Every structure is written in C-alpha cells, then in structure tokens.
Amino acid sequence: MxxxxxxxxxxxxxxxxxDSTKIIVRCIQAAVRDVGGTVPTDKAAGYVIGLGLMQALAHAAPDVPPEKYPELGARYRYHYMTHQSDIxxxxxxxxxxxxxxxxxxxxxxxxxxxxxxxxxxxxxxxxxxxxxxxxxxxxxxxxxxxxxxxxxxxxxxxxxxxxxxxxxxxxxxxxxxxxxxxxxxxxxxxxxxxxxxxxxxxxxxxxxxxxxxxxxxxx
Incomplete structure (x- = not known):
C-alpha cells in the first residue's frame, strides 16, 4: 500500500x-468564421493572445476587410460570453x-x-x-x-x-x-x-x- x-x-x-487559452482560441476562430474569413489555426489564433482585441483579430484574420472589424469584434465578444464557463x-x-x-x-x-x-x-x-x-x-x-x-x-x-x-x-x-x-x-x-x-x-x-x-x- x-x-x-x-x-x-x-x-x-x-x-x-x-485551459483558458483554448477558450480564447476557439472564440477567435468562431468569430472569423462568422464574418466569412479564413479560420486561423490553433497556433495562429493562440499567437495573438495578449494583444489588444482588434489588433489580435486583425492579425489572426488578415483576409477580413477593415470595414468588417466592428462585426468581427462583436462576434468575438458574443462567443466569449457564451463559452467562458465551458469546461x-x-x-x-x-x-x-x-x-x-x-x-x-x-x-x-x-x-x-x-x-x-x-x-x-x-x-x-x-x-x-x-x-x-x-x-x-x-x-x-x-x-x-x-x-x-x-x-x-x-x-x-x-x-x-x-x-x-x-x-x-x-x-x-x-x-x-x-x-x-x-x-x-x-x-x-x-x-x-x-x-x-x-x-x-x-x-x-x-x-x-x-x-x-x-x-x-x-x-
């Protein structure tokens, strides 16, 4: 014994x-998908954690045009609020x-x-x-x-x-x-x-x- x-x-x-990082990565990916951008890989989405929100999203989704940034930010916030308590x-x-x-x-x-x-x-x-x-x-x-x-x-x-x-x-x-x-x-x-x-x-x-x-x- x-x-x-x-x-x-x-x-x-x-x-x-x-792992809080995974929630942030998933929310970035979901937001980019919502606005029609190319969904970043886990590594690319994780890389931008720590930057300002819009700077991070723009870096993670370079093919999303600037005029869609407000929508992109809103979708990120929506997904984060929805999933912040996920296990x-x-x-x-x-x-x-x-x-x-x-x-x-x-x-x-x-x-x-x-x-x-x-x-x-x-x-x-x-x-x-x-x-x-x-x-x-x-x-x-x-x-x-x-x-x-x-x-x-x-x-x-x-x-x-x-x-x-x-x-x-x-x-x-x-x-x-x-x-x-x-x-x-x-x-x-x-x-x-x-x-x-x-x-x-x-x-x-x-x-x-x-x-x-x-x-x-x-x-």
Missing part, C-alpha cells in the same frame, strides 16, 4: 487545471485527478474565481464527485492571503505539512508559503516559472504529464 506524504492536495483552477481541462487532468482520488488523497480547489463561476464549472459530469471541498475568492480572503488553505486544513483536520498546494502563479505559491504548506508550481499557466524560485516550491512541472508523474512518486 502506498504511504501518502500529503493527505490533502489543493489545486488552483485557471491555468492549472483549466476545457488541460489534457491529462482527469486521469491525474482520478489517480490521486484512487490513492485516497482528499482533493480541493482553491481559486480566485467566484463561487458561481466555479460551481458552474464543476457541474460537468466528468468532475462530479472528484473534489472533496473548494474555496473561492468571493467567500473568503483572496490569494495570497492564506485563509483559503487555513479553512481547508480546519475542515479536514490536516496540519500544514500534510497539505500540498499546486498552482500556476506566484499568488498560489505565496499563499502556500503564508500558510506554511508545501507547494508545486506549474509552468504552463499564467506566470513565468522563473518567478517561482523565491517561493521555494517542491517542484515545478512543465506539463500535466510531468505533474502526474511527480505526484505519483512524491505525494
């Missing part, structure tokens, strides 16, 4: 389990969660999302019953305040050294540090992993597969 090093594993949501998990997340669950870990979400936003996401049939608890920024203190983790520790009766926080931002890792909990960073989300070093994570995973392997060996 596997000996657990951590009883409770808490995950950030956006950028750690949930788009990083590939490999469900097997990872299933493996941890099978080994007897308690699983939680500690997120900056609202309770409504997280609950809508967790309505997915694939995620029902996976998480044992969750905390959101609008119902307790936001990151990097340690209150989310303190509340989870109290709920499960788990000391700090038996809780592992996993996240893609310095806010996640600082929260863990503030709560005296170990942490693991992931480099495929929002923040550059070079910024993690000062926050002393146990590991920085560069893919969900690497995170999965590390957790099976160390959690």
């Amino acid at each position: 596997h000996t657990r090093n951590f009883d409770l594993i808490a995950f950030d949501w956006d950028g750690t389990l949930f 788009i998990l990083f590939e490999g997340v469900l097997p990872l969660l299933d493996s941890l669950k099978a080994r007897g870990h308690w699983l939680a979400v500690a997120t900056g999302k609202s309770r409504r936003g997280l609950d809508e996401a967790l309505q997915s049939a694939e995620l029902k019953g996976i998480f044992d608890a969750s905390r959101t920024a609008d119902e307790t203190a936001g990151k990097p305040d340690p209150r989310m983790l303190h509340e989870l520790m109290e709920e499960f009766g788990v000391p700090p050294d038996r809780v592992l926080m996993i996240g893609d931002t310095t806010h996640d890792l600082q929260m863990a540090l503030n709560a005296s909990c170990p942490s693991v960073g992931v480099s495929y989300g929002a923040h550059e992993p070079d910024d993690f070093a000062a926050l002393a994570p146990r590991h920085v995973a560069h893919s969900v597969r690497e995170l999965h392997d590390w957790l099976l060996a160390n959690a």
